[in-house]
Amino acid sequence: MPSVFFLLTNCKAQNTSLSLKSKDNLNQISLSLSEDGQLSYKVTRHDKAVILDSPLGLTFENDDFTTGLSVVNVSPIEEKREKYELKVANNKIADHVFKTKSITFKNKQGALMTIDLIAGEEGVAFRYKFDNKANGSKILKNELTGFHIDQKAKGWLQPYNKAGDYTPGYEDFYVNVKSGDPISGARNESIGWCMPALFNVNDAKNWVLIAESGTDGSFPGCHLAPDSKNGMYTIAFAKNDEKFTLPLPDKGNAYPESAEPWTMPWRVIMIGDNAGNILLSTMITDLAPASKIKDVSWIQSGKAAWSWWSHPEDFTPEMYNKFTDVSASFGFKYTLFDAGWEKANKEGKIVDYALSKGVQPLVWGFSAEYFDSEKRKKRFKELAEMGIKGVKIDFWCSDRQEVMASLQGVFEDAAKEHLLVNLHGTTVPRGWHRTWPNFVTAEAILGTESYFYEPRFPEKAAEQNTVLPFTRNVAGPADYTPFALTFRKYTRLNTSVHELAMAMIYTSGIIHFADSEEVFNSLPNELKNLLKEMPATWDKTEAIVAEPGKSIVLSRKKDNLSYIIGINGTNTSLPVFIDLTKYGKGYSKFRIISEGKDPLMDFKVETHPIDAKWKYNMAPKGGFIIEFVK
Incomplete structure (x- = not known):
């Protein structure tokens, strides 16, 4: 009887710890197990759901991690700092602190599966991992991972084109959809949605971008399945017929296959209070392996x-x-x-x-x-x-x-x-x-x-x-x-x-x-x-206006160069109000490039003193470039 009591209290303690919060306490990912051992998760920001309860789990050719799971071990929470320089970037230096933990589950056959969790100020992520050193390779037939987006949410999604002479190539329009909408407006026949996938969630209070990171030769590139009923988007693998341009064998099914140990790609959920937070996020590179090139001096943009x-x-x-x-x-x-x-x-x-x-x-x-x-x-x-x-x-x-x-x-x-x-x-x-x-x-x-x-x-x-x-x-x-x-x-x-x-x-x-x-x-x-x-x-970028599908205005700096660039995505003129003194410190005036007499072909260049209450009307499908001048 005492041993049964110990097991119950131990499970209770572990279940209460199947979650992880970012250091700023804003973003949280929480895992849970049902009575029959099915695994799910949810993601919150400011304690409000941005990803509703969504399934986790894997089905292998000879193993199953979808039901009958139990918790074996929960690692201590650790802090991890990713600070590095990118050769191509909005901001030259990336510097973020993450909280991490790993949770190991056992299936009914006693096989082990670990899920790594990570949470930072820009979002959360998770990945599946198998640390065994088994003989042979494992074949993954299905990944249950879902991303349940509230049906009131809207998003921008790109159709994933079926294999053809030049597809899939991620060259389709991003479509403005409601969560759960069927595929429409595609350039070619499509069999799912691409990642990254952008959603405006939580009554439009937050933006979420779903993406992958760290994909290597042990896994295919993934997309989202076409059936998103009730806003449930699920992971789908690359298809066997994606081989028109390359000498790839016909496998019947191009399932992921690898020897163990096997660490799978990160499923990344970037979160922001505005779309500009998403634009500037480096979470995808934060989670990718560090540079494998020691001397990068020869690499020049x-x-x-x-x-x-x-x-x-x-x-x-x-x-x-x-x-x-x-x-x-x-x-x-x-x-x-x-x-x-x-x-x-x-x-x-x-x-x-x-x-x-x-x-x-x-x-x-x-x-x-x-x-x-x-x-x-x-x-x-x-x-x-x-x-x-x-x-x-x-x-x-x-x-x-x-x-x-x-x-x-x-x-x-x-x-x-x-x-x-x-x-x-x-x-x-x-x-x-x-x-x-x-x-x-x-x-x-x-x-x-x-x-x-x-x-x-x-x-x-x-x-x-x-x-x-x-x-x-x-x-x-x-x-x-x-x-x-x-x-x-x-x-x-x-x-x-x-x-x-x-x-x-x-x-x-x-x-x-x-x-x-x-x-x-x-x-x-x-x-x-x-x-x-x-x-x-660029050394530094700031999103001044960030309205996907409507307009974008960026402040960009590199060395002693400073610009503000804006474009209008609509068919009507849009007013822009900017305090130029904020971005033009150290400069005496600014040069603005706008449309000339023929808006399609001509340019107009004017120079003005820096204004704290600068106003400009962007032409339909137009834009402007401000260059600060010493």
Whole structure:
């Protein structure tokens, strides 16, 4: 009888400790077990639910952790500080303190599963972990993890496209939905929702961004299942048919598979009282492994001229050299040679020409050429010996586990040759730019190339541009290829300043400008100087206005440069009120770039004294750039 009493009191004590609060006591994640041993959790901020009761658990091919679970051990709460510098960032230094604990559960067969919890000022996260050293590998058939969002909540979600020639590639519109709404408005047939997924919850008092971090070669990239009945969003794995562009085997089912010990990716729930908190969060990189590159001095952010957008069918040496000249004249560090560059280099030695101009060449490549480890290493070595500085590797179009493993190999092998990496046609980053700082940007975004391909893009682009900084760009650097003034197949509706501002709204380790030599050379001198001085990463960023789908205004600082950049995502003019004295300390005046006589093509530049009660009306689909002047 005494032993039974001990067990009951011990279980009671442990059950009361299945929760974790952040150091500031605002964010909390709480686990609970039902009478039949089913595991669930909820997340609160200010003691108000932001994630309602949601399931946890895993089903393996030969093991089950969904029912009959009991608590074996609860670790002491520990404090962990993550302080590090990012090569590509809104804020150069990340410095956060987390509370952590681990809870170990036993299933009916006596097998053990640990869940790591972490809570900080920017949100909470959890992950599954198996510390056994068993023979063979485990195959995971299902992850029960859910995120129950109150049905009164609204959000911005991107459809996860079914496998095709160029999908999944995270290149769809973010759709404004109510929690639990079915998929609609997708560009292609879709089988779920992408992460990151943004919600405005708790009677619109909080914002939540659901994401992943720390995905490596032991797990596929995940998305959210299409059935979100009653607001319950659940984890879904990459599909077997995501193999159109890569030499992947047909597995029937592409389940996650790994030997033990096995630590799975973090399920990240970022929380903010306003959307600006989400935009500036570094929680995804906080949870990713620390940099694996000791000497990062060779990794430098910068800007690049790029011929493809304005001349998509001209692969001549003369065209590549013309854009190298643009980079040289504007002081850009890089020039990007896209598809077809190899032939042009044989004919005209375009790489040598760029190097002779003091411009570092970046080159395009097809994913299948970099998938095999030995071929990849050989190719990287060849490129480095040619004097090439980075690679844009295109058409991955898969979240399968083999692809996640290959990407880690790409980052590592490229780093050994001091090569930068830009991924296109790819999955969304998952904190990898902390672990591998040479990973400087990625597509996984519906960018300016859509003026060629998507008839709905002109009408929706401005709105999307005010959503993506709070979703896609939080996950990692985004290669939007901004500044597209020339009209393409689908005519642009955003103003000229809106397009220019995109180069400063998005965060990308390399900014690839998308227009012609003629456009660059036609700009007023003040804009030419802006392009020459504009940084590609930032020391400090503040969100002044943060309204996803409506407008965004950022304060950006780098060294002695200081800017305020705003864009309007709506079809009506929007007033902006800013105390410029707060952001312009040490400066005597400010220069503002706004729309000129023809809002679609022209710019107006004016200089004014710094005003404590500055007011400005942003044009429909317009914007502005303020540059503080000494």
